[in-house]
Amino acid sequence: xxxxxxxxxxxxxxxxxxxxxxxxxxxxxxxxxxxxxxxxxxxxxxxxxxxxxxxxxxxxxxxxxxxxxxxxxxxxxxxxxxxxxxxxxxxxxxxxxxxxxxxxxxxxxxxxxxxxxxxxxxxxxxxxxxxxxxxxxxxxxxxxxxxxxxxxxxxxxxxxxxxxxxxxxxxxxxxxxxxxxxxxxxxxxxxxxxxxxxxxxxxxxxxxxxxxxxxxxxxxxxxxxxxxxxxxxxxxxxxxxxxxxxxxxxxxxxxxxxxxxxxxxxxxxxxxxxxxxxxxxxxxxxxxxxxxxxxxxxxxxxxxxxxxxxxxxxxxxxxxxxxxxxxxxxxxxxxxxxxxxxxxxxxxxxxxxxxxxxxxxxxxxxxxxxxxxxxxxxxxxxxxxxxxxxxxxxxxxxxxxxxxxxxxxxxxxxxxxxxxxxxxxxxxxxxxxxxxxxxxxxxxxxxxxxxxxxxxxxxxxxxxxxxxxxxxxxxxxxxxxxxxxxxxxxxxxxxxxxxxxxxxxxxxxxxxxxxxxxxxxxxxxxxxxxxxxxxxxxxxxxxxxxxxxxxxxxxxxxxxxxxxxxxxxxxxxxxxxxxxxxxxxxxxxxxxxxxxxxxxxxxxxxxxxxxxxxxxxxxxxxxxxxxxxxxxxxxxxxxxxxxxxxxxxxxxxxxxxxxxxxxxxxxxxxxxxxxxxxxxxxxxxxxxxxxxxxxxxxxxxxxxxxxxxxxxxxxxxxxxxxxxxxxxxxxxxxxxxxxxxxxxxxxxxxxxxxxxxxxxxxxxxxxxxxxxxxxxxxxxxxxxxxxxxxxxxxxxxxxxxxxxxxxxxxxxxxxxxxxxxxx
Amino acid sequence: xxxxxxxxxxxxxxxxxxxxxxxxxxxxxxxxxxxxxxxxxxxxxxxxxxxxxxxxxxxxxxxxxxxxxxxxxxxxxxxxxxxxxxxxxxxxxxxxxxxxxxxxxxxxxxxxxxxxxxxxxxxxxxxxxxx
Numbered sequence: 001x002x003x004x005x006x007x008x009x010x011x012x013x014x015x016x017x018x019x020x021x022x023x024x025x026x027x028x029x030x031x032x033x034x035x036x037x038x039x040x041x042x043x044x045x046x047x048x049x050x051x052x053x054x055x056x057x058x059x060x061x062x063x064x065x066x067x068x069x070x071x072x073x074x075x076x077x078x079x080x081x082x083x084x085x086x087x088x089x090x091x092x093x094x095x096x097x098x099x100x101x102x103x104x105x106x107x108x109x110x111x112x113x114x115x116x117x118x119x120x121x122x123x124x125x126x127x128x129x130x131x132x133x134x135x136x137x138x139x140x141x142x143x144x145x146x147x148x149x150x151x152x153x154x155x156x157x158x159x160x161x162x163x164x165x166x167x168x169x170x171x172x173x174x175x176x177x178x179x180x181x182x183x184x185x186x187x188x189x190x191x192x193x194x195x196x197x198x199x200x201x202x203x204x205x206x207x208x209x210x211x212x213x214x215x216x217x218x219x220x221x222x223x224x225x226x227x228x229x230x231x232x233x234x235x236x237x238x239x240x241x242x243x244x245x246x247x248x249x250x251x252x253x254x255x256x257x258x259x260x261x262x263x264x265x266x267x268x269x270x271x272x273x274x275x276x277x278x279x280x281x282x283x284x285x286x287x288x289x290x291x292x293x294x295x296x297x298x299x300x301x302x303x304x305x306x307x308x309x310x311x312x313x314x315x316x317x318x319x320x321x322x323x324x325x326x327x328x329x330x331x332x333x334x335x336x337x338x339x340x341x342x343x344x345x346x347x348x349x350x351x352x353x354x355x356x357x358x359x360x361x362x363x364x365x366x367x368x369x370x371x372x373x374x375x376x377x378x379x380x381x382x383x384x385x386x387x388x389x390x391x392x393x394x395x396x397x398x399x400x401x402x403x404x405x406x407x408x409x410x411x412x413x414x415x416x417x418x419x420x421x422x423x424x425x426x427x428x429x430x431x432x433x434x435x436x437x438x439x440x441x442x443x444x445x446x447x448x449x450x451x452x453x454x455x456x457x458x459x460x461x462x463x464x465x466x467x468x469x470x471x472x473x474x475x476x477x478x479x480x481x482x483x484x485x486x487x488x489x490x491x492x493x494x495x496x497x498x499x500x501x502x503x504x505x506x507x508x509x510x511x512x513x514x515x516x517x518x519x520x521x522x523x524x525x526x527x528x529x530x531x532x533x534x535x536x537x538x539x540x541x542x543x544x545x546x547x548x549x550x551x552x553x554x555x556x557x558x559x560x561x562x563x564x565x566x567x568x569x570x571x572x573x574x575x576x577x578x579x580x581x582x583x584x585x586x587x588x589x590x591x592x593x594x595x596x597x598x599x600x601x602x603x604x605x606x607x608x609x610x611x612x613x614x615x616x617x618x619x620x621x622x623x624x625x626x627x628x629x630x631x632x633x634x635x636x637x638x639x640x641x642x643x644x645x646x647x648x649x650x651x652x653x654x655x656x657x658x659x660x661x662x663x664x665x666x667x668x669x670x671x672x673x674x675x676x677x678x679x680x681x682x683x684x685x686x687x688x689x690x691x692x693x694x695x696x697x698x699x700x701x702x703x704x705x706x707x708x709x710x711x712x713x714x715x716x717x718x719x720x721x722x723x724x725x726x727x728x729x730x731x732x733x734x735x736x737x738x739x740x741x742x743x744x745x746x747x748x749x750x751x752x753x754x755x756x757x758x759x760x761x762x763x764x765x766x767x768x769x770x771x772x773x774x775x776x777x778x779x780x781x782x783x784x785x786x787x788x789x790x791x792x793x794x795x796x797x798x799x800x801x802x803x804x805x806x807x808x809x810x811x812x813x814x815x816x817x818x819x820x821x822x823x
Numbered sequence: 824x825x826x827x828x829x830x831x832x833x834x835x836x837x838x839x840x841x842x843x844x845x846x847x848x849x850x851x852x853x854x855x856x857x858x859x860x861x862x863x864x865x866x867x868x869x870x871x872x873x874x875x876x877x878x879x880x881x882x883x884x885x886x887x888x889x890x891x892x893x894x895x896x897x898x899x900x901x902x903x904x905x906x907x908x909x910x911x912x913x914x915x916x917x918x919x920x921x922x923x924x925x926x927x928x929x930x931x932x933x934x935x936x937x938x939x940x941x942x943x944x945x946x947x948x949x950x951x952x953x954x
Contacts, residue, residue, distance in 0.1 A: 100878035100925045101902040135900075209894040209902045212879040 004071035019062035019073055020048055030075050031084065031116070033091075033109055033198045034150035035063040038254055039159055040397075044151050046087045047113065050075045059083055085117045092119060093126035094173070095199070096145045104200030107213040110148060111199075131176070136184025138747035139205050139263050140194055144176050147201040153177060153193035160256060161192050162392035162415055177201075188411075188732055189748055190385065191262040195246040195255060206263060206744060207243040211235075216242060219641035220250050220694075222628045223261045224315055224621030225735040227497075227534040228253065228364075228386045229630025229696070230261050234622055234641035240269045241622050241641060250694045252364055252634055258385035260735050263744025265622070268642070270741050272604055274617035275646025285605075285615060290647060290657075297572075297614055298661035300597040301331045304570035309335040309559040312547055313575025314536035315738075316651050317626030317638060319673035321538070321545045323655035323666060324574070330664035334553030335568075338542040340582030341503025341813045342555055346496065347532050347543055350510015355523055355530075356707025358543050359683075362493070362529025363632045363702050369527060370394045371489035373402045374482065376428055376496040376513060378410030378420075382732045383497040384533050384631070388412065391495070401489075403482040405431050407727055407816075408797060409790045419482060423472035425727050425795060426815030429505060430716030432512035433460055434468035435483035439519045444487040446521040452711040456515065459713030471719070487520040491527040499535025500581045500736070501728045501800040504815040511714040524705040533631035536736060537621070541629035544681055544699075556582075563591035570597040574651060575618070577606035577737045580803035584812040586778070601654060604741060607803050617648035624650050625670045627692065633704065635687060636696035722818030724760075724794055726774055728811045731799035740801060752783045752805035754798050757791035764821055774798075774819040779809035796821075856933035861918045863934040864909055866952040867927065872897070873953055874928035877904040881920035881929060889913035890920060907949040911937060 003012050004022060011026040018041055023030050033045035043064035050062045053072035059080065062073070074080070091110065099105040134142040154166040154177060165187045169178045179185050193202045216235035223230045231251025235243045244262050248255030277293035278285040301308050310328050312321065321338075328336045338344070347358045355361070367373065367390050381388035388411065394400040395415045402418045404410075405428050413420040421431055437460040439445040440453070447453045469476035486492045496513050498506055510532065517523040517530035534540050549555040554562055562568050564587055571592065578588050592598055592611050600612035609615045623644045629635050644650070649657075652670060659666035667673040671689055678684040683699040691697050733739070733749040740746065754772055766772055766785050773782045774796065781798065783805055791797055796819065798807050810817055837843060847854055856862065867874040877894030893906035920929050939945055 100876045100880070105878065209877070209896050212883070214883065215879070 002067055002069045004067050004069070004073065006073045007075055013067055017067050019050060019052070019060070019065050019067050019071070022067040023062065023073070023075060028075055030062050031113055032063055033113070033148060034152060036152055036156070036196060037248060038256075039152065039155045042151055042155065044149060045091075047084055049080060049083055049087075051077060051080060081117070085119055088114055088117055088119045089122050089124055091148050092122055093124050094128055095148060096128050098146075102146065102200035103203050103208060104197075105212065108200060109198035126173070134184050135205070137186060137189065139189045139259070139744055140185055140191060141203050141205045141208065142185060143201055143203070146199050147177055148199055149175060149177070150198055151177075152196040152198065153202055156192045156196045157187075159396060160389050160393060161188070161190055162389070162396070162411070163187050166193065189259045189263065190257065191259065192256060194262070195257070204243060204263070206266065210242050211237050216245070217641070218245055219639050220247065221621060221638045221641060222251070222537065222630075222636045223257070224537050225260045225264065225739065226384055227536060227539045227631035228384045229537065229628055229632075229634055229636055230257055230386050231636070232257065232261055232265065234265070236641045239642045241265050251636065252630070252632070252696065253386050256386050256389050259733055259748065260739055260742075260745060261386070264735075264739050264742040266743045267603070267738055267741035268620040268622045270604070272741060273645045273648065274603065274605060274615065275648055276617060277647070278605075278615040280613045285610070290649070293614055293616060294657050294661055297599050297616070298658060300570050300599070300613075301572065301658070302662060304568075304597065305332045306334075307567070307569040308333045308572065309554065309563065309568050309570070310337075310572045311556055311559065311574070311576065311578065312336075312338045312542065314338050314534060314539040314542045315575050315621070315736075316538060317624060317628060317670070318538065318541045318545060318635070318677060319626045319670045320651040320655060321542055321547050322673055322677035323652060323659065325545060325547060326664065326666070327655055327659055327662070330659055330662040334550035335559050336547060336553070337549055337556040337559065338547040339539070340500050340556055340576075340578065341506075342557060343498045343500055343503040343506050344534065344539065344543055345507035346498050346510025346513070348548060349507045351514050351532060353712050354511060354514035354518065354708070354710050357704060359540060359633050359700070359704065360529060360531040360533065360631055361517070361523050361704045361706070362531070363634065363698055364390055366491070366527055366529060366702065367391060367493050368394050369398055370400045370491045370493045371398070372485040372492040373400050374486055374492070374494045375402065375404045375412050376432070376494070376509065377502070378404055378406035378408055378412050379502070379729045380495050380497050381411040382730045383499055383535050385732060387495075387533065387631075391415070401485050403485070407795060408792060411732075419478055421474045421478055421482065422792060423474050424719040425725055426504065426717040427472045427719055428717075429508045429512045429714060430463065430468045430472055431474060431479060432509075432516050433463040433714070433716050434465045434479050435486070436460060436512075436515050436519055437463045438465050438480050438483045439487050442484075444484060445519040446487070447519070450518055450709045450711055452713075456711040456713050463716065468716075486516070486522065492520060492522050493529050493531060494522060495531045495533070497533045497535065499730060500583070501730055501811070503583055503813045505717060508714045508717075511712050515711050515714070518706075518709055518711060524703065526703045529703070531631065535730065537630070538628045540631055540633060541627070544629055544683060545677065560587050560591040563595045566594045568595050570599070571595045572599045572601075573608060573612075574601040577602070577608050577803070579607040579611070580737050580808070581800065583808055585806060585808040601651065603738070606737070616654055617646070618654065619644040619648055619650040624652070626652065627674060629699070632698065633683070633700055634696040634698045635684075635692055637689075637692050717815055720816055720818055724796060724819050724821050725816040726776070726796045726798060726810070726819045727816050728798055728800050728807060731801060734799065734801040737801055737803070752799065752802035752807070753786045754781075754783045754796055755786045755788065755791055756796045757793055758787060758789060759793045760791070760796075761785070761787040766823065770823065773822045774810070775822065776810035776817050776819050778812070779806070781805055781807055781810060856935070860933050861916045861931045863911075863932050863937060864920070864947070864952055865930050865932050865954075866907065866949065867930060868953050872903060873907075873949065874926055875904050875907060876902050876926055876928070877907075878925060880923040880925065884919045884923040886917060886919065887913045887915045904949065907952060909947045909952065911945040911947060912942070
């Protein structure tokens with residue numbers, strides 16, 4: 001710690017703090033343009049100059065100068081004022097002053113400073129630039145005439161996102177920010193540069209000319225897409241979410257967002273939203289009143305009783321899931337579940353059997369300080385992009401060694417020093433087993449206090465590193481090196497994501513990852529963690545609230561099988577377009593057809609909803625109050641920013657009405673529901689709503705200690721013998737099926753595609769954009785081809801989000817699908 | 824005292840003489856307005872379009888909240904007011920909109936005959952304001 005004086009105030013700050021940070025701590029405001037909390041100090045703009053007694057004779061940039069013991073800093077004097085004004089005059093020499101038509105007007109740092117320092121005339125003359133604006137992409141507009149060369153976009157894209165789209169080019173007056181070869185921007189469109197730009201040089205196109213910042217009402221809520229639980233600050237006006245505002249003060253994401261969070265929210269304003277309940281009459285879905293629809297649903301569910309099945313999506317709030325569970329009790333059925341193919345089994349069975357937990361053991365920010373990170377599946381970045389950015393920061397700023405176990409290349413494998421254990425599809429467990437075996441053989445495993453060490457040793461007899469290396473096609477030394485690092489470094493993390501396209505081996509992967517976490521000592525150690533991250537915004541909440549079949553009752557697969565045999569009398573589907581997103585479309589189809597009474601509760605008339613007997617219009621996350629629990633157990637509050645369209649109601653209100661209709665009690669408000677659910681949910685007992693502050697509340701604490709320490713042997717997979725194999729997964733630009741109604745993601749990836757490597761493309765004589773057919777055992781899919789360097793030879797990839805592709809005709813929960821390729 | 828009284832009355836009488844009246848026979852005769860008079864608003868046109876760039880400063884500064892602006896992008900990629908409306912029933916003719924405008928796109932004319940029969944007719948849209 002160092003002590004210094006700033007404007008007469010004594011402050012004590014850490015040794016790594018700069019003068020600027022010390023001043024912030026002391027409550028002294030210093031103006032900045034190029035400084036950002038999450039970026040490394042840069043010192044480009046020279047607006048933050050201050051006087052330091054010990055360094056008389058020149059002014060010191062406060063954002064790059066470390067605070068030292070006994071410093072006496074003055075942040076404002078006549079001279080400082082004069083110099084800062086001159087700096088602004090310099091910047092305004094070539095900054096085009098078009099504030100009236102610039103969307104940044106009103107929240108522009110340069111505009112505010114110009115006003116504060118009363119820069120009304122300029123003593124310097126120079127040319128204004130007249131560079132063309134970059135409007136090639138649909139989401140981010142760049143106008144370099146307004147740029148002040150603070151370099152924040154360059155740094156955020158490199159330091160945080162790890163994409164590296166931008167760089168400075170040219171010299172002197174001609175200096176500007178450009179993309180590679182100064183072509184139009186073509187990147188992953190996370191829009192981090194948009195949120196960082198202090199002026200109007202980089203702006204979001206969907207918000208172009210829509211409104212002024214001061215007209216927007218800001219509401220903090222939690223993003224409804226993935227399990228990362230990023231805070232999104234909705235900028236609302238005219239009962240529409242106009243844009244997402246920058247906010248690095250609330251939540252776990254530090255102001256970082258991905259394309260879905262920043263540009264994917266427009267589905268809430270879509271005119272295709274359901275606005276009134278629909279009832280099937282004479283084979284047609286017709287609009288009806290809520291009374292009629294609810295009466296029909298109550299009667300149908302009551303008469304079905306224990307033969308009713310409830311399938312929920314994982315994007316309902318905790319309160320709603322709690323009511324749903326009560327609803328299942330009121331109906332008298334235990335057939336309750338929340339995800340297709342039981343893809344959450346890694347947590348509910350894998351972690352449960354080994355660690356006695358059903359959740360990640362640590363929090364996201366801890367990963368920034370990790371020294372070694374193991375990501376299972378490259379798709380981790382695609383399912384949880386903002387957590388991927390934390391991994392990138394650990395790699396770049398903390399020199400963490402990243403190992404990726406993946407069947408293809410991806411964003412994670414391109415990170416600095418990333419070691420890719422690229423294996424044949426479906427063999428992740430084998431590699432994890434080999435790591436465990438290596439640690440046990442070499443005596444690096446921390447076996448103290450672990451149960452089942454001997455049994456595991458015996459079971460891993462066939463998984464020597466060499467044998468696995470041969471079977472999977474991975475370098476043996478790389479496996480050893482990675483295992484060794486995980487076991488020996490101070491802080492390590494194991495990351496694994498689950499979701500609808502990853503239903504294969506979910507339990508096995510959970511077990512294998514937990515075994516490794518136990519042997520390396522990662523599980524339960526402060527600073528380290530095993531992260532099992534759900535695909536959807538409240539996947540963890542659904543597990544916490546046990547939206548799972550009660551003992552002896554049917555889970556999703558059981559329900560669908562039973563329904564397809566005509567044994568279920570009613571199906572209640574809420575928040576999921578099963579026909580598109582669940583594996584095995586054929587089974588889902590038969591199940592829905594054979595069930596006499598199907599209720600679907602959704603935002604849109606989805607493929608599943610159009611087959612229902614009653615459709616209930618529900619509300620999006622932007623219209624709800626309640627809580628989500630993210631993949632690191634952080635309970636965060638949602639706040640309604642807009643009202644629902646037409647007669648649509650929140651899922652909470654619908655469940656309330658149904659419970660009342662069935663003669664059961666229902667809590668009156670979301671807050672009352674939270675109090676009730678907290679009392680009966682393990683881990684939530686001590687949590688009350690007022691404990692959930694700006695940063696949420698992590699139940700179980702930052703480090704969750706395992707209840708048990710059992711090693712459970714698990715068998716690895718077998719690679720399928722086929723020349724061409726298809727693997728399914730999530731695409732970065734989409735999440736589930738909801739993002740298909742959002743303009744942002746759709747403007748970048750509007751159609752399904754099949755991705756393959758260059759070698760295959762050459763061999764099959766296929767070019768980018770060609771139509772290709774993949775024939776599998778139980779069907780055929782056809783889509784345009786995307787050729788890149790990501791896919792290894794013989795492996796194809798298809799994202800699961802698009803209903804038009806009918807991917808789930810051939811994907812029924814396999815790790816890889818053998819396909820025949822034809823044009 | 825009488826002297827002062829006569830002096831005052833003489834001024835009054837002087838004004839009673841023909842040609843000394845300040846009253847104008849409206850509507851046959853109309854006064855010429857001072858250049859700083861704040862009457863009906865006018866949007867200033869340029870050759871192809873209105874000068875207004877829809878910066879939203881006038882609706883922001885308006886104390887009576889009588890101005891409605893909706894901006895949009897035209898074919899040339901410029902910002903323009905898709906909607907520009909002034910509700911004259913609410914307007915207090917303070918002239919702040921003129922003062923706030925960064926591009927001198929709105930001015931106040933000398934028109935003051937604004938009476939009308941229907942409420943709708945007090946709503947001046949872009950076309951009427953551009954005249």
